[in-house]
Every structure is written in C-alpha cells, then in structure tokens.
Amino acid sequence: MAVLFALLCLITAACSLPYPTNNTLLLTSVSSTPSSSPVVLSTPSTLLTSTSLSTITLPSPTSYSSRIESISSIETTSVFVNVSSSSPTSTAAPSTSTVDPVTLGDMQTVLQRRLSFITVSSTNVSNISAWLSSLDSAGKWPDSEVDYSTGCDAQRANWPAGNHWIRILTMSAAWHGGLQGAEQWVKSEPLSNAISLAMSWWFDRDFTTPGCLDQGGTSSCPCGTPGLWNTNWFSNVILVPRLVGESCLLYNASLSAQQFNSCATMTARSYDTFYEGNKSYLSGANILDVAKIGIDLSLLTTNATLITEAYGRIHAEVVIEPGIMVDGIKPDGSFGQHGGLLYNGNYGKDYSNDVLELEIDAGGTQFAASTASQDAFTTLIDGDQWMIYRNVLTNVLHWDFSSLPRFISFPVIDAQATGSLNLNLSEIQELGELWNSSTMSDVYNSLVKPTKTANAGxxxxxxxxxxxxxxxxxxxxxxxxxxxxxxxxxxxxxxxxxxxxxxxxxxxxxxxxxxxxxxxxxxxxxxxxxxxxxxxxxxxxxxxxxxxxxxxxxxxxxxxxxxxxxxxxxxxxxxxxxxxxxxxxxxxxxxxxxxxxxxxxxxxxxxxxxxxxxxxxxxxxxxxxxxxxxxxxxxxxxxxxxxxxxxxxxxxxxxxxxxxxxxxxxxxxxxxxxxxxxxxxxxxxxxxxxxxxxxxxxxxxxxxxxxxxxxxxxxxxxxIRTLQNDGRISAIYDVDNEKVYAIFWDVSGGTLHSVPSILQGPATITASGNSAVILDLKSRQLSVSDPSQTLTTLEVDVTFGVLGRKKAAFILPTGGAAGSTVTKKLT
Missing domain, CATH: 2.70.98.10 (Beta-galactosidase; Chain A, domain 5)
Incomplete structure (x- = not known):
C-alpha cells in the first residue's frame, strides 16, 4: 500500500499513509515506449504530470516489494487524455502513465462496457426522490432507513450499513446516464451534490486500523475501534469496496481529489489482499469478486499493469479444479465453495455473473479469456441447467435448494439465493455468441422457453x-x-x-x-x-x-x-x-x-x-x-x-x-x-x-x-422386481425395459444371481469390487462406476443364459473424473 499512497500524494495537496504494510500494490504501470509518439494518460494541469517508473512485468504473488526496490527512472511527457465517458474537466482524472495505443483502446472498450453493465444493473430508481429528501446535510440517511451499526454491534451477514452504498450506486447510475426511468436525473446538480455528500460522509468514517479489514472483533481490531467496519471480512473486502468502485467509476467526472483518493484507497485495500499472505477466503467466487474490484480500480486510475494482472487472476481461477474440496468449477460441471459444499447456486451464481460481465466487457480485447477458461466456464453453465427449475405459479426460475446450502434460511422476498435464478440469460446468449459456444446458446434457448411444469427447458x-x-x-x-x-x-x-x-x-x-x-x-x-x-x-x-x-x-x-x-x-x-x-x-x-x-x-x-x-x-x-x-x-x-x-x-x-x-x-x-x-x-x-x-x-x-x-x-x-436387498448387494430388474441396476457394497464386489435373461436360463453378474452397475439386456450395454472413487480397474462378468460368459475389464477414471461412468458394449 505504500506505493499506492505515495502516488496519491501526488494527486492531493497533503497525504499521510493510514497504515504501513510490507505488501504493496503498484498503482501506475508503464509499458515500453512505442516507436511512434506515445499516448500518455494524465492528471489535470494542477497536478504533477510525470512519474519515474520503468517497464514492469507481472509479478509473482510475493514480488511487489522487490519490484518497487529495483525501479529505474525514465521521464515521461504528458498529454491530457480523458478515458471516462464523463466531462474532460474532471477534478480527479487518472494519474500520468505511458500506455501504448492498443492497450489504451482496449481499456477504453472495457471501461465503456463496464459503465453500461453497472448502470443497467442498478435498481430502485423510483426511490431516488425520497432518498434525496431524507439525506441530511452531513450525507447520512436516518437510522430508521439505514442501520449504521458498525463493528461488533453490526449484523454480520448482509451488513445493513451497506445499503448506504447501494443507494449511492443507484444515484450515481442515474446521474451518469443510461439507466432506464432515470432520465430526469442525468447530470442533475442536486443529485450530484447528494452523491458527493453521501460519499464523503462514509469516506470520513472509513476505518484506518489494518486489522479491521478481515480480523474485526479480535485483538487486531477490538470491539469499539473507530470507523465503519464489520466483523465479517466479506463486508470490508468485497461488499463495500465493490459498491465503492462501481459508484466511483460512474461518478468519476465529479469526484474531488480527496474522494478520488478514498475511492482508490478502499478498492486497492481490497485487491491488496492477494499480497497479504494466505487469505483462506480468497478462493472460488471470492477470487473473482476481488479481481473485479481490481479491474474497476485499474479503470479508475488507468493502470494497464493492474488490469492485465486482474484479468490474469480471473483466467487463472476460471479453470477446471479437480482437487477434492478445492473451490471452483469441478470436472462434472458442479461448483464447489467453502471446501466441499455444492454451491452452483449463490457462490456459483456470483461466480458466473462475474465471468459473464467481465468477459463480455473484455470481448475482442487483449484481456479476453483463453480457450481453457472458455471451456471451463462452458462446463459450469452446462452443469447449471440441470440444477434449475421453474415455479410455474410465479414463472420464476430458481436454483435447487441442494445447490445453495445455508441460503435455504432466506424467504424469496429477501431476494437472496432462494429468490430467483439471478442470472441474466441474455448475457449467457451474448457470451455464447462471442465465444461461438453452441452449449451456452443451447442453455439460453432452453431456459427462456416457457414451461407448464417445473422442468425448465x-x-x-x-x-x-x-x-x-x-x-x-x-x-x-x-x-x-x-x-x-x-x-x-x-x-x-x-x-x-x-x-x-x-x-x-x-x-x-x-x-x-x-x-x-x-x-x-x-x-x-x-x-x-x-x-x-x-x-x-x-x-x-x-x-x-x-x-x-x-x-x-x-x-x-x-x-x-x-x-x-x-x-x-x-x-x-x-x-x-x-x-x-x-x-x-x-x-x-x-x-x-x-x-x-x-x-x-x-x-x-x-x-x-x-x-x-x-x-x-x-x-x-x-x-x-x-x-x-x-x-x-x-x-x-x-x-x-x-x-x-x-x-x-x-x-x-x-x-x-x-x-x-x-x-x-x-x-x-x-x-x-x-x-x-x-x-x-x-x-x-x-x-x-x-x-x-x-x-x-x-x-x-x-x-x-x-x-x-x-x-x-x-x-x-x-x-419392477427386487433381485437382492441386503448389506452386500442392492439390485432390481426393470422388467418393462429389460435393465438390471445393481449396487455392490462390498469392497470385494460380489455376484448377483437369478438375473432374468432374454434367452433361456438365468443370468448372473459378478463384479470384482464395490461398484454401481447398469446392464441393458437388450443392447448389452454395460455402464459402471466406483462410488468410493478408490478403484482404478473393475472386472464385470456376465452370463447370458445359454450364451455363456461375457467378461468386461474397465480402466476406471481417476483424479477429478473419479466416480464417473464408463460404458462398454458386451460382445
């Protein structure tokens, strides 16, 4: 953080580091100077217009400090380039840094798309008039409207004080323009004044004790520590910084230098958790949430290195994670979070929303996803569709309750994970077209169809x-x-x-x-x-x-x-x-x-x-x-x-x-x-x-x-005939479809006798190990798996009445595919 605030000292008249750290985030990046005249992003004329930085390569997670120590000096000249959709006279334009024209163009593209995404996602625009009326002269809403309880006294989950920023975000979207039904508020001076007041009220009360970021309520941040913070790390690392970053991007044209400083501080503090040792919460969907905050910070500050790194983190996470109890996309299309829980709903939904939003933003730019990330995310979306059902009485799509474990504790009206699917199907379609993915297009086309039963699609x-x-x-x-x-x-x-x-x-x-x-x-x-x-x-x-x-x-x-x-x-x-x-x-x-x-x-x-x-x-x-x-x-x-x-x-x-x-x-x-x-x-x-x-x-x-x-x-x-039902074998015969289903519970397998045969004489099935088996007697297709995920091979012997013995040897999947099905036709 030392480099961050050293740079911000160039933007503001006075600056003091709120706290020291050995893990630093480089805010400004410089690419190699192109042969033609460079395009340089700058601050307004009242601020310093040059820096002394060298070309920086992407770091390993622990290399920021060593990078900063080895920086050599080069001089850069500056021209004024406005990278936001806002007025070119912003009092808080980005810092000066050399960025090659291609990267600058790609960042412009991502920025415009981000602003559009943030704007159209805003809600409750009809409440703006009431919010303006109840906001006091200090920039705070009444406690009867927003519960500002902080620290150990605050509710841990869904921190109510976050509603302060949810209101600011909606107001900023209305002021920025592009929000349907909010045309009257575009560049409204009263609305702008309210946004500024509300932002500054929070910024003035932001916590300054480092431990309050993710150790609230401990000796690192005892109860009673001043500032607005929550004992739940999520509120301080993701919830509030995300709202801050998005609001600041929308309101960038009217941010004061001090507000710009605070916007950068709060978002960088979140992203900097990647460099502050092993944070157990930085896994799965949380990685994407924090990386997205970093992208918004990079767009706010025009930082080419940061946006490249943040997208790199996203693409390093959007891969197949085969490890047991490892969070992320699993080989079978399920999503794991919190070390062993099925969470396609809620965390997987948040993960998907991040990918949809950020990859549509990056489409056609150097920040776009690799083939590996595209394939992994497609696997997730394909798996998702199996876990979605429709309430035909409300015509709302929902996640299966088993895919959102603790969120079963919320009623629909709370608009949490049980409230609805909360995935924009049009974005699935758009990204599918961008990636030329027939699977994603098929999922979209399936789920948008109306159905008369719960079987969506x-x-x-x-x-x-x-x-x-x-x-x-x-x-x-x-x-x-x-x-x-x-x-x-x-x-x-x-x-x-x-x-x-x-x-x-x-x-x-x-x-x-x-x-x-x-x-x-x-x-x-x-x-x-x-x-x-x-x-x-x-x-x-x-x-x-x-x-x-x-x-x-x-x-x-x-x-x-x-x-x-x-x-x-x-x-x-x-x-x-x-x-x-x-x-x-x-x-x-x-x-x-x-x-x-x-x-x-x-x-x-x-x-x-x-x-x-x-x-x-x-x-x-x-x-x-x-x-x-x-x-x-x-x-x-x-x-x-x-x-x-x-x-x-x-x-x-x-x-x-x-x-x-x-x-x-x-x-x-x-x-x-x-x-x-x-x-x-x-x-x-x-x-x-x-x-x-x-x-x-x-x-x-x-x-x-x-x-x-x-x-x-x-x-x-x-x-349906029960063939065996005891501690060794559970098996049935579907007479109408001539299929045998058998579970061999014993480690050594076993033999299932008296299996009906389409020819003369009974059939038997013998498995060499604990397994699950489906045998289609008509097609002779044999499907097997090992539910224990411990076997590497399995032999199955089948007798077909007078036809005699048929033996099949299976090499079973291992690693992330362990437990999956292998099928052979008995010949």
Missing amino acids: YLNGNRNFYDNDYMVQRGDGYVSTLKMYSTRTKNTECTNSQNPLGFHLADGTLYNYVQGNEYEDIAAAWDWNLIPGITVDYGATPLNCNNAEWTGLEAFVGGVSDGKVGAAAMKYTNPYTKTLSWQKAWFFLDDNVQHVIVSNITSTSNASVYSVLDQRRHAGDIYVNGHRGTPKSNASEPTSSLWHGNMGYTFDAPSTCVSVSVGEHTGAWSAIGTSTQPPTTVDLFAAWIEHKDLRAPVSYSVFPGTDFKTFQQKSKQRT
Whole structure:
C-alpha cells in the first residue's frame, strides 16, 4: 500500500499513509515506449504530470516489494487524455502513465462496457426522490432507513450499513446516464451534490486500523475501534469496496481529489489482499469478486499493469479444479465453495455473473479469456441447467435448494439465493455468441422457453455430479434432485447464524419439483428432522450452528449414469453421533419411474428411525391405498400406495408402515438465519416410513409428475422386481425395459444371481469390487462406476443364459473424473 499512497500524494495537496504494510500494490504501470509518439494518460494541469517508473512485468504473488526496490527512472511527457465517458474537466482524472495505443483502446472498450453493465444493473430508481429528501446535510440517511451499526454491534451477514452504498450506486447510475426511468436525473446538480455528500460522509468514517479489514472483533481490531467496519471480512473486502468502485467509476467526472483518493484507497485495500499472505477466503467466487474490484480500480486510475494482472487472476481461477474440496468449477460441471459444499447456486451464481460481465466487457480485447477458461466456464453453465427449475405459479426460475446450502434460511422476498435464478440469460446468449459456444446458446434457448411444469427447458435424462455427490433426474413434468455426502464432501454449513438446523440437508435429500412451489418459503416452518428423502433417527442428533457442518465418514457414495437413467448409492454413518448407519440406493428408471431401497440399518439410540418420503406444501387431495381422505395425523398404518400433489408411491411390502401429517405449522425466519421477515405459517404435507424392524429392508417405487388417474394405471402396469436387498448387494430388474441396476457394497464386489435373461436360463453378474452397475439386456450395454472413487480397474462378468460368459475389464477414471461412468458394449 505504500506505493499506492505515495502516488496519491501526488494527486492531493497533503497525504499521510493510514497504515504501513510490507505488501504493496503498484498503482501506475508503464509499458515500453512505442516507436511512434506515445499516448500518455494524465492528471489535470494542477497536478504533477510525470512519474519515474520503468517497464514492469507481472509479478509473482510475493514480488511487489522487490519490484518497487529495483525501479529505474525514465521521464515521461504528458498529454491530457480523458478515458471516462464523463466531462474532460474532471477534478480527479487518472494519474500520468505511458500506455501504448492498443492497450489504451482496449481499456477504453472495457471501461465503456463496464459503465453500461453497472448502470443497467442498478435498481430502485423510483426511490431516488425520497432518498434525496431524507439525506441530511452531513450525507447520512436516518437510522430508521439505514442501520449504521458498525463493528461488533453490526449484523454480520448482509451488513445493513451497506445499503448506504447501494443507494449511492443507484444515484450515481442515474446521474451518469443510461439507466432506464432515470432520465430526469442525468447530470442533475442536486443529485450530484447528494452523491458527493453521501460519499464523503462514509469516506470520513472509513476505518484506518489494518486489522479491521478481515480480523474485526479480535485483538487486531477490538470491539469499539473507530470507523465503519464489520466483523465479517466479506463486508470490508468485497461488499463495500465493490459498491465503492462501481459508484466511483460512474461518478468519476465529479469526484474531488480527496474522494478520488478514498475511492482508490478502499478498492486497492481490497485487491491488496492477494499480497497479504494466505487469505483462506480468497478462493472460488471470492477470487473473482476481488479481481473485479481490481479491474474497476485499474479503470479508475488507468493502470494497464493492474488490469492485465486482474484479468490474469480471473483466467487463472476460471479453470477446471479437480482437487477434492478445492473451490471452483469441478470436472462434472458442479461448483464447489467453502471446501466441499455444492454451491452452483449463490457462490456459483456470483461466480458466473462475474465471468459473464467481465468477459463480455473484455470481448475482442487483449484481456479476453483463453480457450481453457472458455471451456471451463462452458462446463459450469452446462452443469447449471440441470440444477434449475421453474415455479410455474410465479414463472420464476430458481436454483435447487441442494445447490445453495445455508441460503435455504432466506424467504424469496429477501431476494437472496432462494429468490430467483439471478442470472441474466441474455448475457449467457451474448457470451455464447462471442465465444461461438453452441452449449451456452443451447442453455439460453432452453431456459427462456416457457414451461407448464417445473422442468425448465424440458431437459430430460439423468446426470451424475460425481465430484459433489449429487444426482439429478429430469423427466416429463418434474425435476428430482438427490444430495448425498461422503469423505470427499460436506453436508452443509452454518455461517453468520444462517442455517443452524441444517445438519440433515445432505443425508440423501430428495427434492421433487412438479409445479416448483413445493418447498418455497417453508424452511422456517418445516420439521428439520423430516428433510425430504432422508433416513433419520428422529431427534437423536442435536441441531445447532456449532455442530451443523460435517465431512462424511463413508467413501462409498456416488452413482452411475448413462445419461438417460441412473443409480445412486449412499453408505451412511452419522458423523456427529455415530448412532445411526444405513445403506440406501436410488434407481432412476425409464418412463419417469424411480425405485428406492433401504437396507442394513443399525441404530444404537432409542429414537424411532424414519425414511422420509416428502415434506412440502400441502396441495389438495391425499389418496392412501387408493382411497381419498385425510389420514389421522402421524398415524402409522400398513400402506400399499400413497398419492399427493402429483407424486405417487407404491410399497413392495403391504405391511410397510407409512405416516402422513397434514396441517399448518408456524416458524420464525429469525430462528434459522438473519432474515427480518415476520414468522410464517405454512400448510404442510409430510409422509414417512417407520422402520419398526431395522433388520427388514424396505423398498418402494416413486411416480413423479403423475396425476392420480395416471398413477393408478401406471403403478399397476409397471413391473419392477427386487433381485437382492441386503448389506452386500442392492439390485432390481426393470422388467418393462429389460435393465438390471445393481449396487455392490462390498469392497470385494460380489455376484448377483437369478438375473432374468432374454434367452433361456438365468443370468448372473459378478463384479470384482464395490461398484454401481447398469446392464441393458437388450443392447448389452454395460455402464459402471466406483462410488468410493478408490478403484482404478473393475472386472464385470456376465452370463447370458445359454450364451455363456461375457467378461468386461474397465480402466476406471481417476483424479477429478473419479466416480464417473464408463460404458462398454458386451460382445
């Protein structure tokens, strides 16, 4: 930071370093002088118009200090060049530095596009008049409108004081021009005065203690330390600096020298975290957020080196990250954040928005993405589409709840990750055209189509996300998503008091979206021990924030998929209490049918063990054993079939005890997070199987997206035969489609006997190791995977009745592709 403020001393009449640091950010860069007369960017005539800097190459993360010490002197002359869209008489123009004409042109292009992006993204323009009226003469809004609580007294998540800058950003966009509905405010003097007052009010109160950046509330920045800061690093490193940088770019023409100084200080302080040792939070989406702040700083100060480096950081991050629990884009198209959590929603969404915005900005310039980054981001967008569903009642696209772990704690009205997709589909289309990506164009064309069911884009088939223990089945009229966890992944998180009750959110959670409103805004009221799809010893695990996040204890978790159908397997031991363990297999079959097998249950607690069918909004009639009626709440009785809300279930054993609960439940959003919305009352439907005899395996079929009449017909016509269901093998035969699905749980594999054959005599399947297998008896296509991700080879022997033995040897994928499917045709 010393170089930064040394340079800013040239801009202002007086300057003092707010704090020293050994890690410095070079604000001004100089390229080699071209053979023709150089184009030089300069400050106004009242400021110094030359610097003494040499050509600088991009540094390693720890080399800034050594670079500064070795700088040699050259003299540069200056001409006045205005690089913003603002007035050429700005009192805070960029510092003087030599930039070659090509780079200058590319920076101009990026700047104009950035200004356009920032402007059109601004919201609440209709509130500007009210904001002007309530802003006081010092530049502060009433505490009743903006909660300015700071330091240890402030709310950690979604810092309310940040609304001060959100208002400034909207006002700056209106003043700059290009914001629809804000034409009256373009270059408005009253609006300009208000922006300036509000900016200066915050700048005058900016913290100056270094530790407050990301160590607030510790000895490095004790409670009571002066200034506006938050104990959550995100507010100080990303939230506020991003708003500051964007506001300053828009308002650049009217910034005073002191304001320009503060704009540069706050954004550089954020970017400088790249050089301040190992910051654990600088991973995945956070890298892109901080790099984007650096790009805005480079455009504000006309720094060619900085913009090149910042884009370089982005492209170094936008790659496939195959490592276990490493944040970023995974080989399977999922997105990981916080070391082992599936986060295509929220963090992945923020990541995608950054890439879309910055790569469209850089299109056609030297800062554009490499082929590797383009391919990686395309992989992410392709994976995203499988996790998106539509609420047909509101016509809003949403992320699957399993892809936004702790953000389940927000209602839609809070406009957080549960509020909507919050991705600009037109930008996906635009970047797809820019990159000539048919995949991105197809995703755009798919998602913009209106649908009458939750299956946005009419995307059908099965996809196994082996890097994050997640499987999706999409069919006619529904979307089913299955979330598991293993030794390679985590179940959930509780951060900033959000999601304290979410321990069970990856215990084989199965969401079934038909209309898309099934689970919307119910988390405050639902029973956190009855998460849809899980098997649980009810109430035996304490649910609290301190003990919500766990890495799984079992490695054998994953699935096999041929793209159309799939099978998933989860071996589970409760990592907290260790009192419950089980094995569970989910088979996603042709013709929109699913089959579930639960086996090998052991429990050492006194709690009842349930397998939850669903817990969702109550939606009309309920049919039990074919008869309509409202069952007694929580009554457990032998059940052969159940139907509700276009979801049907049939149970292989007529003695299966199923409980159904229907009624209104009330809960407080404040009890599960930081939402300030009032308590909510929801009419809920819940159904679960009670495992009265833990030794008895349970199996049942599911018919998603099916009305009652069709369910009655289909459930009678469809034939699914359980071949084996115990601790060694879970296997079924889909008679109608002549496909065998098998999970070999044992490390040594095993042999599945009595497999029906299309020719005379029974078939057998023998696997040499723990594996998941799908065998199509008609086509003889064999698909296999190793859910444990430990095997490198697998042998499968199949006998086809009188045809004899067919043997297939597989070399299994490793690294980031471990757990993925390999397919061969038996010949």
